[in-house]
Amino acid sequence: MSKAKFELFLSDLNTQGCIHCPNPLADMKLWNTHPRVSLDVLSNKDGAQCPYCGTVYKLKTQFKIKKLVLNS
Numbered sequence: 001m002s003k004a005k006f007e008l009f010l011s012d013l014n015t016q017g018c019i020h021c022p023n024p025l026a027d028m029k030l031w032n033t034h035p036r037v038s039l040d041v042l043s044n045k046d047g048a049q050c051p052y053c054g055t056v057y058k059l060k061t062q063f064k065i066k067k068l069v070l071n072s
């Protein structure tokens with residue numbers, strides 16, 4: 001099982017705060033290797049792991065927001 005990990009921006013998520021796996025942002029060798037699944041990244045601050053391929057999707061927007069606040 002893959003242990004790949006991808007850090008995402010908020011803009012990479014859909015309107016439900018989820019991302020699909022396999023995903024164009026990830027390694028495309030994974031494409032079509034398992035059914036498309038929606039992962040709730042917003043609700044899992046430690047990262048949402050795909051139950052099929054084990055890829056972890058993690059949001060890094062929190063750091064971005066913090067930086068923006070400090071710069072304003």
Ligand SMILES: [Zn+2]
Pocket residue numbers: 021022034050051052053054055
């Ligand atoms: Zn997957």
